[in-house]
Amino acid sequence: MGIPAKPTPSVKSLNCPNCGGTVQLRGLGRSLTVVCIQCLSVLDTTTPSLQVIQKFQAKERIQPLIPLGTRGKLRGDPYEVIGFQARELVVDAVAYQWREYLLFNPYKGFRYLTEYNGHWNDVTVVRSQPEVNTSGMRPTARHLGQTYQHFQHYEARTVYVMGEFPWRVRVGENATCDDYICPPRILSREASENETNWSVGEYTKGEDVWKSFQLKGSPPPAIGVFANQPSPSAGSVKEAWTRFFVWTLLLLFIQCVWAVMLHSKKTVFDQRYSFTQSGGAGTENSFVTDVFELKGRTANLNVQIATDLSNEWAYFQLALINADTGTAYDFSRQVSYYSGRDSDGSWSEGSARDSVTLPEVKPGRYYLRVEPEMDTATPATTARSVRYQIKVVHDVTTWVYFFIGFFLLLIPAIWTTLRSGSFEMKRWAESDYGSSTTASSSSGDDE
Amino acid sequence: MSKPAGNCPNCGAPLQFQFSSAVQTTCPYCKSILVRHDVNLEKVGEVADLPADPSPIQLLTEGIYKNKSFRVVGRIIYQYDQGYWNEWHCVTHQGESLWLSDAMAQYAITWHVKPQEPLPKFGQVNIGKKIQWQGVTYEVFSWHAASYVTVEGELPFEYWDKQKCSFVDLKSADNHFGTIDYSEDPPLLFLGEYVEFDSLRLKNLREFEGW
Numbered sequence: 001m002g003i004p005a006k007p008t009p010s011v012k013s014l015n016c017p018n019c020g021g022t023v024q025l026r027g028l029g030r031s032l033t034v035v036c037i038q039c040l041s042v043l044d045t046t047t048p049s050l051q052v053i054q055k056f057q058a059k060e061r062i063q064p065l066i067p068l069g070t071r072g073k074l075r076g077d078p079y080e081v082i083g084f085q086a087r088e089l090v091v092d093a094v095a096y097q098w099r100e101y102l103l104f105n106p107y108k109g110f111r112y113l114t115e116y117n118g119h120w121n122d123v124t125v126v127r128s129q130p131e132v133n134t135s136g137m138r139p140t141a142r143h144l145g146q147t148y149q150h151f152q153h154y155e156a157r158t159v160y161v162m163g164e165f166p167w168r169v170r171v172g173e174n175a176t177c178d179d180y181i182c183p184p185r186i187l188s189r190e191a192s193e194n195e196t197n198w199s200v201g202e203y204t205k206g207e208d209v210w211k212s213f214q215l216k217g218s219p220p221p222a223i224g225v226f227a228n229q230p231s232p233s234a235g236s237v238k239e240a241w242t243r244f245f246v247w248t249l250l251l252l253f254i255q256c257v258w259a260v261m262l263h264s265k266k267t268v269f270d271q272r273y274s275f276t277q278s279g280g281a282g283t284e285n286s287f288v289t290d291v292f293e294l295k296g297r298t299a300n301l302n303v304q305i306a307t308d309l310s311n312e313w314a315y316f317q318l319a320l321i322n323a324d325t326g327t328a329y330d331f332s333r334q335v336s337y338y339s340g341r342d343s344d345g346s347w348s349e350g351s352a353r354d355s356v357t358l359p360e361v362k363p364g365r366y367y368l369r370v371e372p373e374m375d376t377a378t379p380a381t382t383a384r385s386v387r388y389q390i391k392v393v394h395d396v397t398t399w400v401y402f403f404i405g406f407f408l409l410l411i412p413a414i415w416t417t418l419r420s421g422s423f424e425m426k427r428w429a430e431s432d433y434g435s436s437t438t439a440s441s442s443s444g445d446d447e
Numbered sequence: 448m449s450k451p452a453g454n455c456p457n458c459g460a461p462l463q464f465q466f467s468s469a470v471q472t473t474c475p476y477c478k479s480i481l482v483r484h485d486v487n488l489e490k491v492g493e494v495a496d497l498p499a500d501p502s503p504i505q506l507l508t509e510g511i512y513k514n515k516s517f518r519v520v521g522r523i524i525y526q527y528d529q530g531y532w533n534e535w536h537c538v539t540h541q542g543e544s545l546w547l548s549d550a551m552a553q554y555a556i557t558w559h560v561k562p563q564e565p566l567p568k569f570g571q572v573n574i575g576k577k578i579q580w581q582g583v584t585y586e587v588f589s590w591h592a593a594s595y596v597t598v599e600g601e602l603p604f605e606y607w608d609k610q611k612c613s614f615v616d617l618k619s620a621d622n623h624f625g626t627i628d629y630s631e632d633p634p635l636l637f638l639g640e641y642v643e644f645d646s647l648r649l650k651n652l653r654e655f656e657g658w
Contacts, residue, residue: 010655010656010657010658011657028501028655029498029500029501029531030551030552031530032529032530046530078658105552105658106501106503106552106655106658107503107552107644107658108552108644109552109553109644110551110552125553127553127622127624127641128618128619128620128621128641129586129618129619129620130620131620142620143620166529166530166551167529168528191574195588195589195591196574196575196588196589197588
């Protein structure tokens with residue numbers, strides 16, 4: 001039934017009714033308007049005579065970075081640049097301008113490349129309706145299983161157009177827009193009276209655009225942080241913390257194995273005493289314990305003191321003395337425990353027990369010299385007394401190495417988090433939610 | 448399935464139907480619009496000149512949708528403020544009608560659905576209005592007054608010489624697409640989904656020079 005069609009020519013040349021210059025149509029009938037590059041008349045391509053819709057004056061001609069008619073390959077398909085427009089938004093009387101390149105493939109249709117300060121986005125029209133949620137502090141939009149955070153609300157104004165468009169483009173036309181981000185993607189809503197359009201952009205590096213379109217030279221450098229620019233440390237923050245947790249667990253495991261396998265944790269001395277503070281300060285209350293033997297290898301020695309102190313303090317002057325050589329290690333502990341109740345409920349401070357680990361004690365026969373002391377400041381209305389227990393354990397597990405390792409592992413994770421945080425600060429400074437005074441890093445427009 | 452055949456009552460050209468339930472067709476030789484009454488064909492009008500047509504799809508384009516092969520047998524062309532759009536009438540190998548729409552090179556497959564409840568009137572539909580059909584929540588994203596341009600090939604109903612046609616387009620959060628066609632009373636509902644061009648594995652497409 002169909003009469004075989006000849007291949008449709010891809011470029012159609014017409015004359016501009018305003019200036020007579022050549023107008024090329026590359027959209028194969030998909031476009032509604034074309035802009036004469038000579039006289040900047042906006043022409044209606046649906047009329048045979050290319051009726052003039054609008055003439056606009058531009059302070060200066062904006063030269064697209066990718067010339068009209070350039071073909072490139074995006075996502076495996078060839079696309080041709082057929083239209084170009086510059087749009088701007090105004091914040092605090094400052095205009096921020098970005099450029100949009102309209103790309104066309106007769107089978108796949110349209111897509112866009114947008115560029116702002118050297119940041120590029122590969123944009124397509126969204127087909128699934130995003131679901132906006134405004135119940136939280138900031139609106140979000142869900143699209144294809146991903147949640148996008150609201151970034152900014154603005155009026156976009158078209159200030160310059162070139163080439164063809166599949167809609168009736170006008171200079172000076174406004175659209176109400178909302179951007180939502182989920183780096184590297186940006187979801188944009190553009191609303192007019194009888195239509196709401198959503199598009200999704202994916203952050204693209206200038207170099208990749210240059211490669212796709214085989215452009216000469218190098219792309220303009222990207223200035224600042226763009227709304228949906230992927231953070232260089234976005235993935236690595238999670239990675240850094242994952243690494244931290246894995247290594248900490250490993251360290252913990254080694255610590256446990258070490259504790260079970262290698263340490264004898266042998267109680268070599270355990271004795272209970274009681275002490276009553278008598279006499280004034282300076283009274284000698286010291287005594288020595290029985291001798292105990294440390295066998296095996298040189299290892300640490302843990303001295304534990306458990307008391308029944310309550311709202312009191314006691315001070316223990318201690319010395320570990322080698323029974324054979326007389327060598328003494330002096331050390332001391334203060335034990336205090338206070339508790340009570342007040343308007344905030346019950347409270348307590350300190351602990352009735354304490355312990356100290358002496359490192360590297362050689363094997364041999366030892367005893368302790370103990371000199372307890374208690375408060376004598378108040379008059380001796382009640383005699384102060386304490387019952388206590390001294391327990392000595394040889395070769396205990398210490399957590400020192402574990403904690404050193406833990407903190408060393410913590411450093412890179414925190415560093416990565418901070419670095420990522422500062423990137424996010426720069427990103428959001430440009431949004432509706434940034435501090436308004438700092439949103440001005442985009443002074444260097446590249447025209 | 449035997450395909451009906453006949454001769455154009457206007458020019459006598461032999462016509463072979465691709466779609467056994469076709470109600471209307473056009474004569475590719477004399478451009479008559481023909482309506483079928485059993486075995487007789489009646490000329491009801493003539494097709495307008497086809498506009499500069501951007502669609503890569505054409506009559507006899509073949510493709511596959513959800514494991515069903517289909518063939519394009521006809522179309523309706525509309526014009527609205529965003530340009531032309533084509534509703535390509537496709538017939539599957541099982542003889543079902545499908546519509547493949549191409550609007551600004553966005554493709555959707557829909558089929559005619561009879562709604563359980565009456566459809567809202569055109570003036571009562573606002574952007575953002577939600578309507579549920581077949582367990583899917585659709586949201587109105589566009590309404591437009593379109594105009595009928597012309598028809599080509601075989602259609603499952605009589606459709607010619609229309610004037611204004613109003614449409615409401617809806618989509619869901621999961622790629623479903625729907626359209627309410629107000630050119631009939633009561634309006635017609637078409638439901639389906641957006642499709643990727645490549646996923647239809649189309650053959651016998653139009654060729655564009657240099658592409």
